[in-house]
Amino acid sequence: MNKVDTQKATFDLALWMGDNTLILGHRLSELCGHGPILEQDIALTNIALDLVGQARMWLNLAGEIEGANRSEDDLAFLRTGKDYTNTKLVELPNQDWGYVIARQFIFDAHHLVILEQLSASTEKAVADIAKKAIKEVQYHLRFSSEWVIRLGDGTDFSHDRMQSAFDKLQPYIKELTLDDELSKLAKTLGIGFDHNLVEQKAWETMREVLAEATLNLEPAEYYHKGGKQGQHTEHMGFILAEMQSVVRAMPNNKW
Amino acid sequence: MDNTWPLWEVFIRSKNGLSHKHVGSLHATDAEMAIENARDVYTRRQEGISIWVVESKDVTASNPTQSEELYDPAKNKIYRHPTFYDIPDEVGHM
Numbered sequence: 001m002n003k004v005d006t007q008k009a010t011f012d013l014a015l016w017m018g019d020n021t022l023i024l025g026h027r028l029s030e031l032c033g034h035g036p037i038l039e040q041d042i043a044l045t046n047i048a049l050d051l052v053g054q055a056r057m058w059l060n061l062a063g064e065i066e067g068a069n070r071s072e073d074d075l076a077f078l079r080t081g082k083d084y085t086n087t088k089l090v091e092l093p094n095q096d097w098g099y100v101i102a103r104q105f106i107f108d109a110h111h112l113v114i115l116e117q118l119s120a121s122t123e124k125a126v127a128d129i130a131k132k133a134i135k136e137v138q139y140h141l142r143f144s145s146e147w148v149i150r151l152g153d154g155t156d157f158s159h160d161r162m163q164s165a166f167d168k169l170q171p172y173i174k175e176l177t178l179d180d181e182l183s184k185l186a187k188t189l190g191i192g193f194d195h196n197l198v199e200q201k202a203w204e205t206m207r208e209v210l211a212e213a214t215l216n217l218e219p220a221e222y223y224h225k226g227g228k229q230g231q232h233t234e235h236m237g238f239i240l241a242e243m244q245s246v247v248r249a250m251p252n253n254k255w
Numbered sequence: 256m257d258n259t260w261p262l263w264e265v266f267i268r269s270k271n272g273l274s275h276k277h278v279g280s281l282h283a284t285d286a287e288m289a290i291e292n293a294r295d296v297y298t299r300r301q302e303g304i305s306i307w308v309v310e311s312k313d314v315t316a317s318n319p320t321q322s323e324e325l326y327d328p329a330k331n332k333i334y335r336h337p338t339f340y341d342i343p344d345e346v347g348h349m
Contacts, residue, residue: 038281038296040292042299
């Protein structure tokens with residue numbers, strides 16, 4: 001395989017990882033100061049910071065590989081909606097605590113197995129970031145799993161709320177493991193991850209936790225796709241408007 | 256209905272060899288959640304490597320109104336302090 005392929009595939013992977021962690025990190029950061037109690041507020045904020053920190057590493061790597069002089073900030077803040085490659089799951093607006101937890105749990109279950117595979121990537125920079133992120137994500141999954149079980153197997157009220165959250169999110173799960181030409185190339189080159197294997201392992205985790213939580217979740221027959229290709233939900237524009245407003249109002253400002 | 260979660264006291268060991276030290280309190284529904292909350296609230300800046308939690312209601316405290324009889328008698332017994340010895344360097348921190 002030639003160098004151009006490696007470059008393209010690594011850029012695509014780093015951008016996808018960066019966009020998913022950036023947008024979910026931003027969604028969680030919206031809850032800073034709005035968590036149900038101080039302890040959970042700060043827990044979510046910690047996770048948000050972890051994800052944004054990971055996004056910085058991924059986008060920095062993407063910028064370096066691209067070689068077009070774009071920094072992590074340029075990539076994070078100066079693209080338009082159709083240029084973001086994240087899955088639709090991470091851009092969905094926050095609803096109640098159960099919904100936030102369910103969305104987080106689905107993402108964490110996939111995120112962890114993706115990082116496990118990426119830590120063996122033939123691209124050293126990719127493996128390095130994955131190894132660094134993996135410890136954080138192990139805790140994220142522990143945190144969200146605990147809450148899924150606590151609320152699912154809690155009162156009738158909390159159980160119904162959790163079930164309804166998973167029902168709403170069900171069509172957004174599959175997109176996390178949809179591959180395309182470039183991600184297949186990344187896998188062939190040993191840079192990326194195996195989508196089928198991730199899907200299988202993520203579902204093992206989800207099934208185990210949901211069984212304990214007395215909740216039902218099955219893969220959706222019809223599901224959302226297209227985030228990777230820049231087809232986002234209508235919510236994406238609002239996130240970007242908020243995320244980018246300062247940077248666009250004061251270009252190149254430093255503080 | 257009382258909606259408040261139980262209060263827990265949090266103890267953190269900052270490094271091996273030192274003892275756990277009380278750092279504060281927090282709310283949680285059970286011990287496991289208390290550990291996680293403590294991790295998120297009290298170890299964000301690398302404050303520790305081990306956490307203990309105990310429900311505040313399980314802590315028995317001395318009575319502040321009895322502090323005179325409890326603590327004052329120790330005041331003038333300087334011979335209880337090992338200050339008359341030179342501590343060898345090998346002993347390190349005491």
